[in-house]
Amino acid sequence: MLEDDPFHAELVGSWLRAAGHTCTVTESGEAFIRQLGRESFDLLILDWVIPDIAGDEVLARVRTMLSDMPPVMFVTSRDSEVEIAMILRAGGDDYMVKPARKLELLARVEALGRRRSAGENDIIEAEPYRIDTAARTLFMHGEPVVLTNTEFELARYLFRNVGRMLSRGHLLESIWGRSANVNTRTVDTYLSRLRKKLSLGPETGWRLSAIYQHGYRLEHMGIRSREGAAAAE
Known part of the structure; x- marks a missing residue:
């Protein structure tokens, strides 16, 4: 959440946390x-009137940064019809005028989450992989790969977020949940196991990179980089 008013930030943050969200x-x-640039988020909440960079400019810059854009909600004091329309046309998904009301804000957050989930297909195609999320089966070169439930959820989440930097904490919360009694080393262990099972590397054209002190990123290597890696071997 981008908010320079400490009172409003604390108020809305407390509502979101009480509803089970991390803010x-x-x-x-x-x-x-x-x-x-360091973390991944499922929803962005922006104020418009910010001292250093206006919210509309922040939105424009974020849209150029992220390949998989999360929903964006503006919560701001600017209330003209022209301004609201401008933000929605610029890529904002929802708009609330301050003062925010608790039940309405939480309902809008839930609606944006449902809309994002509804837009996801049951089949993820990422040659040589095919992930059937409904049947909970992952195929590599047409053959099913034996995965545990957690490994499957990790694979599904990674391929839904290709190119995004995913922190260990974000993965831990998204896959295991907030109340799970596991630590970030568990994430490293599972991803190491998944990298081997899916042969993530030059032979498949996909790379799972560990980003020092931040997390992981799944990327498609491309033909040129694969050839370079093969030559180096």
Whole structure:
């Protein structure tokens, strides 16, 4: 959440946390953008009137940064019809005028989450992989790969978020849940196992990179980089 008013940030943050969400608050546009470079989020809540970078400019910059854009909700004091329409046309998904009301805000957050889930297909095609999320089966070169439930969920989540940097904490919460009694080393162990089972590397054209002190990113290597890796071997 991008909000420079400490009272409003604490109020909305407390509502979200009480509803079971994790909420990270930044007070400046630059800090918000830097945070997005380190962490992955399922929803962005932006104020418009921010001292360093206006919310509409933050939205424009974020849209150029992220290949998989999460829903964006503006919660701001600017209330003209022209301004609201401008933000929605620029890529905002929802807009609330301050003062925010608790039940309405939480309902809008839930609706944006449902909309994002509904837009996901049951089949993920990422040659040589095919992931059938309904049947909970992953195929590699047409053959099913034996995965545990957790390994399947990790694979599904990674291929839904190709190119995004996913922190260990984000993966831990998304796959195991907030109340799970596991630590980030568990994430490393499972991803190491998944990398081997799916042969993630030059032979398949996919790379699972560990980003020091941040997390992981699944990327398609491309023909040129695969040939370079093969030559290096």
